[in-house]
Amino acid sequence: xxxxxxxxxxxxxxxxxxxxxxxxxxxxxxxxxxxxxxxxxxxxxxxxxxxxxxxxxxxxxxxxxxxxxxxxxxxxxxxxxxxxxxxxxxxxxxxxxxxxxxxxxxxxxxxxxxxxxxxxxxxxxxxxxxxxxxxxxxxxxxxxxxxxxxxxxxxxxxxxxxxxxxxxxxxxxxxxxxxxxxxxxxxxxxxxxxxxxxxxxxxxxxxxxxxxxxxxxxxxxxxxxxxxxxxxxxxxxxxxxxxxxxxxxxxxxxxxxxxxxxxxxxxxxxxxxxxxxxxxxxxxxxxxxxxxxxxxxxxxxxxxxxxxxxxxxxxxxxxxxxxxxxxxxxxxxxxxxxxxxxxxxxxxxxxxxxxxxxxxxxxxxxxxxxxxxxxxxxxxxxxxxxxxxxxxxxxxxxxxxxxxxxxxxxxxxxxxxxxxxxxxxxxxxxxxxxxxxxxxxxxxxxxxxxxxx
Numbered sequence: 001x002x003x004x005x006x007x008x009x010x011x012x013x014x015x016x017x018x019x020x021x022x023x024x025x026x027x028x029x030x031x032x033x034x035x036x037x038x039x040x041x042x043x044x045x046x047x048x049x050x051x052x053x054x055x056x057x058x059x060x061x062x063x064x065x066x067x068x069x070x071x072x073x074x075x076x077x078x079x080x081x082x083x084x085x086x087x088x089x090x091x092x093x094x095x096x097x098x099x100x101x102x103x104x105x106x107x108x109x110x111x112x113x114x115x116x117x118x119x120x121x122x123x124x125x126x127x128x129x130x131x132x133x134x135x136x137x138x139x140x141x142x143x144x145x146x147x148x149x150x151x152x153x154x155x156x157x158x159x160x161x162x163x164x165x166x167x168x169x170x171x172x173x174x175x176x177x178x179x180x181x182x183x184x185x186x187x188x189x190x191x192x193x194x195x196x197x198x199x200x201x202x203x204x205x206x207x208x209x210x211x212x213x214x215x216x217x218x219x220x221x222x223x224x225x226x227x228x229x230x231x232x233x234x235x236x237x238x239x240x241x242x243x244x245x246x247x248x249x250x251x252x253x254x255x256x257x258x259x260x261x262x263x264x265x266x267x268x269x270x271x272x273x274x275x276x277x278x279x280x281x282x283x284x285x286x287x288x289x290x291x292x293x294x295x296x297x298x299x300x301x302x303x304x305x306x307x308x309x310x311x312x313x314x315x316x317x318x319x320x321x322x323x324x325x326x327x328x329x330x331x332x333x334x335x336x337x338x339x340x341x342x343x344x345x346x347x348x349x350x351x352x353x354x355x356x357x358x359x360x361x362x363x364x365x366x367x368x369x370x371x372x373x374x375x376x377x378x379x380x381x382x383x384x385x386x387x388x389x390x391x392x393x394x395x396x397x398x399x400x401x402x403x404x405x406x407x408x409x410x411x412x413x414x415x416x417x418x419x420x421x422x423x424x425x426x427x428x429x430x431x432x433x434x435x436x437x438x439x440x441x442x443x444x445x446x447x448x449x450x451x452x453x
Contacts, residue, residue: 094126142235185398193300202299205450215293238283256419277409307440336397
């Protein structure tokens with residue numbers, strides 16, 4: 001690591017400044033929560049949730065990404081807070097050209113511009129951790145250059161530290177879920193997103209998985225133009241997924257079926273999921289020579305699961321399908337649930353039957369009837385939260401954070417497309433001849449080949 005990069009990643013003043021800004025906003029809310037708890041006062045959660053969302057919305061950066069994630073997990077924060085956080089959009093203002101030049105110089109050296117035939121000054125997309133610039137190689141290839149914002153390592157650590165304040169206060173307010181495992185999972189995954197070399201390796205793994213599938217495209221990485229905080233890859237042309245909402249049912253179904261395969265095949269065969277279901281991470285390509293396909297664009301949030309966890313997902317499905325209580329209990333134990341009781345199992349099954357519901361009936365259907373994408377899963381999450389509250393705090397295994405988040409996000413995509421598919425048939429095609437030993441061996445070979453282990 002160069003001295004300049006080392007100074008940026010550990011800049012004390014950047015971290016102190018971030019703590020001050022985040023601490024003032026989040027700390028004020030936390031203090032009110034703590035005071036209400038201490039003196040037995042009623043806290044106006046709705047009012048303070050709006051204040052918190054406003055504070056976080058003004059900060060942008062990694063805290064925005066974490067806040068959006070929190071909004072998808074029941075009872076990590078009070079429901080009024082999650083409702084407000086769900087409205088936040090990761091629309092961080094882009095870096096100006098002067099900043100971009102400094103960042104590119106830090107990553108590729110003073111002559112960085114000579115390494116491209118063209119490099120757009122204005123970003124084509126800006127998000128919470130970085131922005132993308134379109135460029136052209138000297139060979140004429142279209143490129144996407146994903147450049148991380150300055151001082152993100154310090155910003156992430158500051159934001160995660162302050163979120164611990166909210167977590168710790170909420171744990172004292174008789175929550176249904178103990179958030180400690182969840183907090184550790186969020187921290188690990190967000191830190192991983194800062195490492196663009198890891199993202200390049202994730203991309204290599206997905207290219208291997210789908211190398212024989214002409215309906216799913218994965219960008220190729222330009223290693224000589226990439227670093228730990230600059231990822232240069234081939235540009236994939238495509239249209240926003242939502243632009244196909246008014247196309248024919250046949251075309252919408254084909255896109256949804258491809259999305260189903262792009263998500264469930266890596267999980268059921270290799271133990272990997274694409275953990276960020278944001279609609280902006282997919283585009284659709286189509287031409288007269290072949291049916292519409294999917295571009296998978298972002299690989300910062302790829303979750304790798306132990307083969308035994310994947311086996312638990314399959315066992316729970318088969319247990320629900322065959323009404324096999326012993327298999328259901330065994331699945332929860334594989335996932336890492338402790339202290340299982342009959343009441344707790346019944347509550348967990350409420351959520352399981354919701355997630356697995358479309359996969360259990362052998363017929364063509366929508367993923368859910370009469371539900372908007374924004375409301376998908378919320379009613380069931382509320383029921384589970386209410387029931388768990390009676391049982392005391394339950395420690396949810398950390399793997400659930402991104403598994404549930406991705407499953408809900410995928411369901412939202414199907415609702416946006418108004419797809420009608422036989423989800424039972426599609427899922428059973430993926431788990432046919434399932435073997436935990438085969439998943440473990442495939443995963444080991446895949447990760448080794450991609451440079452992930």
